[in-house]
Amino acid sequence: xxxxxxxxxxxxxxAERVHYFVCEVLHFAFKIPGFPALMRAxxxxxxxxxxxxxxGLRFRNPVGLAAGFDKNAEMVDQLEALGFGFIEIGTxxxxxxxxxxxxxxxxxxxxxxxxxxxxxNNKGSAVAAAKLRQRxxxxxxxxxxxxxxxxxxxxxxxxxxxxxxxxxDVVDYFVVxxxxxxxxxxxxxxxxxxxxxxxxxxxxxxxxRPSPKPIFLKIAPDLTTSQLDDIVDIVKxxxxxxxxxxxxxxxxxxxxxxxxxxxxxxxGGLSGAPLTHRATEVIRYICEKSGNAFxxxxxxxxxxxxxxxxxxSAGAALVQLYTGFIYEGPGLASQICKALVKS
Numbered sequence: 001x002x003x004x005x006x007x008x009x010x011x012x013x014x015a016e017r018v019h020y021f022v023c024e025v026l027h028f029a030f031k032i033p034g035f036p037a038l039m040r041a042x043x044x045x046x047x048x049x050x051x052x053x054x055x056g057l058r059f060r061n062p063v064g065l066a067a068g069f070d071k072n073a074e075m076v077d078q079l080e081a082l083g084f085g086f087i088e089i090g091t092x093x094x095x096x097x098x099x100x101x102x103x104x105x106x107x108x109x110x111x112x113x114x115x116x117x118x119x120x121n122n123k124g125s126a127v128a129a130a131k132l133r134q135r136x137x138x139x140x141x142x143x144x145x146x147x148x149x150x151x152x153x154x155x156x157x158x159x160x161x162x163x164x165x166x167x168x169d170v171v172d173y174f175v176v177x178x179x180x181x182x183x184x185x186x187x188x189x190x191x192x193x194x195x196x197x198x199x200x201x202x203x204x205x206x207x208x209r210p211s212p213k214p215i216f217l218k219i220a221p222d223l224t225t226s227q228l229d230d231i232v233d234i235v236k237x238x239x240x241x242x243x244x245x246x247x248x249x250x251x252x253x254x255x256x257x258x259x260x261x262x263x264x265x266x267x268g269g270l271s272g273a274p275l276t277h278r279a280t281e282v283i284r285y286i287c288e289k290s291g292n293a294f295x296x297x298x299x300x301x302x303x304x305x306x307x308x309x310x311x312x313s314a315g316a317a318l319v320q321l322y323t324g325f326i327y328e329g330p331g332l333a334s335q336i337c338k339a340l341v342k343s
Contacts, residue, residue, distance in 0.1 A: 002328075002329030002330065002331070003328070003329060006329070007327070007329065010022070011107060011109065014103060014105075015105040015106060015107050015114070016102065016103065016104065016105040019069075019105070023074070023075055026075065026078045027074075027075075027078065030077065030078050030081075036077075036078075036081050039078075039081040039082065040081045042331075043081065043082045043083040043330055043331055043333065043334050044081065044082075044083045044334065045061075045083060045334040045337045045338055045341075046060065046061070047061075047337070047341045049340075049341050050062065050085070050337055050340060050341060052085070052317065052318060054242075054295050054317045054318055055173065055214035055216075055241040055242060055295055056214060057140055057172055057173060057214065058140075059085045059086055059140060059318060060085045060086075060139070060140075061083075061084075061085035061333075061337050061340075062085055062312075062317070062318045062319060062340070063083070063084060063085050063308065063318075063319055063320075063321065063333045063336050063337055064084055064085055064086040064087060064088060064142075064297070064318060064319070064320045064321070065079055065084045065086075065087045065088060065320065065321060065322070065325065065333075066088055066299050066320035066321060066322040067088040067089065067090045067091055067142070067144035067175065067177070067218075068090075068091070068116075068118070068322055069322060069325070070087065070089050071089065071090060071091065071092065071121065071122045071123075071128075072089070072092070072122055072123045072127060072128050072131060073089040073128045073129075073131040073132045073135070073141075074131055076089070076131075076132070076135045076137055076139065076141065077135055077136050077137045080137040080139040082330045082333060083330075083331075083333035083334040083337065084139065084321075084333050085139075085140070085318070085333075085337075086139060086140040086141070086142060086172075086318070087139055087140075087141055087142070088141070088142035088143075088144050088175060088320065089128060089132070089141060089142070089143060089144065089171075090122065090128065090143060090144030090145060090146070090175070090177070091120050091122065091144045091145065091146040091177045091180065092120075092122050092124065092125045092128045092143065092144065092145055092146070092163055092167070093120050093122060093124065093125065093145075093146050093147060093148045093159060093163065094124065094125055094147075094148060094159050094162035094163055094166075095124050095148050096122065096123045096124040096127070097119075097120060097121065097122065097124075097148055097149060098121055099118050099119035099120060099121025099122075100117050100118065100119035100121075100182065104116060104117045104118050104119070104268070105118065106265040106268070108255065108256075108257040108261075108262075108270075108272070109257075110256040110257055111255050111256050111257050111272060111273055111274055112272050112273040112303060112323070112324075112327045113255070113257075113270055113271060113272030113273055113274050113275075113323060114270070114271050114272055114323050114326065115262075115265050115266075115268040115269065115270050115271075116182070116248070116268050116269055116271070117181075117182045117266070117267055117268035117269070118182060119149060119182045119183060120146050120148075120149065120180065120182070120183055125145070125162065125163040125166035125167055126166050128143075128166075128167065129166045129167050129169075129170050132167075132170035132171065133170055140172045140173070141170070141171045141172050142171060142172065142173045142174070142175055142216075143163070143167040143170075143171035143173070143174050143175065144174075144175040144177050144218070145159075145160055145163035145164065145167070145174060145175065145176060145177060146159070146160075146163075146177045146178075146180065146183065146186070147159035147160065147183070147186065147189075149183050149184070153185050153186075153188055153189060153194065156189055156194070156198065157197060157198050157201055160176060160198055160202060161201065161202070161205060164202055164205060164206075165205075168209065168213065171213065172213065172214075173213055173214040173215070173216060173241065174202070174213055174214070174215045174216065175215075175216045175217070175218050175244055176198065176199065176202065176215065176216070176217050176218065176240075177218050177247070178190050178195060178198070178217075178218075179218050179219050179220035179246075179247040180247060180248070180269065181220070181247075181248060181249075181250050181267075181268070181269045182267075182268060182269060187220060190219065190220065190223070190227070190231075192230045192233075192234060195217075195234055196234050196237065196238060199215070199217065199234065199238040199240055200238050202215055202240075203215065203238055203239060203240060214240075214241035214242070215240040215241055216240065216241050216242050216243060216244050216297065217231070217234075217235065217240060217242075217243050217244065218243075218244040218245075218246075218247055219231055219243060219244070219245055219246055219247065219282070220246060220247050220248075220249070221245070221246035221247065221248075221249045221251075221275060221278045221279055221282055221300060222249055222250055222251065223282070225285070228282065228285055228286060228289065229289060231243065231286065232286060232289050232290045232293075235290070235293075235294055236290070236293060236294075240294075241294065241295065242294040242295040242296055242297065242317075243286055243294065243295075243296050243297070244296075244297040244299060244320070245279060245282045245283050245286060245296055245297070245298060245299070245300070245316075246275070246278070246279045246282050246283075246299065246300045247269065247300075248268075248269025248270055248271045248275070249269065249270050249271075249274075249275055249278065250267075250269065250270070251270065251274075251278075252270065253274075254274065255274060271300070271301075271322060271323040272301055272303070272323035272324070272327070273301050273303055273323075273324075274301065275300040275301040276300065276301025276302070276303075276307055276310075277301070278300070279298065279299065279300025279301055279311070280298070280300075280301075280310055280311055280314045281314075283296050283298045283311060283314040283315055283316050284314035284315060286315075287314065287315030287316075288315070292315060295317040295318070296315055296316050296317060297316060297317065297318045297319070297320060298311035298312070298314065298316030298318070298319045298320070299319065299320035299321075299322070301323070301324070302319055302320070302321055302324045302336075303323070303324035303327060303328055303332075304324070304328070304332075304335075304336075305335055305336045305338075305339030305340070306339075307324070308336045308339070308340070309339065309340065309343060312340075319336070321333065
């Protein structure tokens with residue numbers, strides 16, 4: 001029903017406005033008695049074979065929602081009912097920021113893709129923490145953290161530490177985002193020196209806590225082989241929990257959408273089906289290069305059970321959805337879970 005009746009109507013309107021409209025509808029609908037139970041009955045699939053132990057955490061199933069959909073942790077209870085095994089909120093920054101100018105989110109329908117240059121629009125880490133303290137669901141939550149746009153790179157560490165402090169008591173794991181293409185200079189922090197410094201200091205603060213939280217690093221799909229080798233070395237050196245591969249790409253290769261349309265959309269990170277193969281390549285390379293020394297969470301172009309299973313076959317311990325969820329609808333997580341049990 002979603003692909004036949006709902007998405008064709010929603011896709012007639014601006015992508016970002018539709019996102020907020022859908023969120024408002026879900027907020028309203030979940031106040032109706034019986035509606036949350038109906039959503040769980042329709043979209044949640046549970047099976048003991050789906051339970052995963054990764055980085056010391058017990059995931060009810062290996063299919064999560066990637067960061068970017070629920071930036072301010074305002075939709076956790078509603079999204080939990082749609083069959084996800086975990087939800088990643090953010091990216092959050094220490095201070096609220098509006099993000100880049102609109103329009104900043106575009107659909108490439110023929111490619112089943114999105115281009116976004118949101119720019120870490122969010123209400124700040126303190127607001128996200130307060131929202132998470134109010135939630136009712138027990139689903140595992142990841143906190144994806146970044147730096148404010150106006151924070152110089154040589155002071156970026158302070159921003160990551162600020163978010164770490166604010167979110168520590170309300171998330172189950174952290175994700176260090178240095179790979180978004182939409183904050184000027186952010187990807188420079190993927191270089192070995194600054195990245196090692198950030199991760200070492202976070203781990204130092206983490207070790208001071210009675211119950212340290214797993215810390216993952218989210219990487220770009222555009223890294224070279226030598227840069228991926230550096231990532232493997234850094235993860236081993238800093239002893240963080242693992243890697244999330246991958247973020248959006250700046251590549252525009254092999255798209256069905258016309259170049260003139262793409263030029264009108266402008267800069268931003270590309271996600272969705274065009275990223276499927278590259279993301280899987282990166283996952284496979286990291287797993288093989290590291291000798292499966294740490295878990296990898298696979299994300300990028302998962303629009304079907306087969307895509308998810310390909311990521312798992314490449315070595316991903318868990319997978320995450322975003323653009324596929326937009327195009328395929330709320331049943332995708334349960335479809336993947338059912339396929340994993342049958343496989």
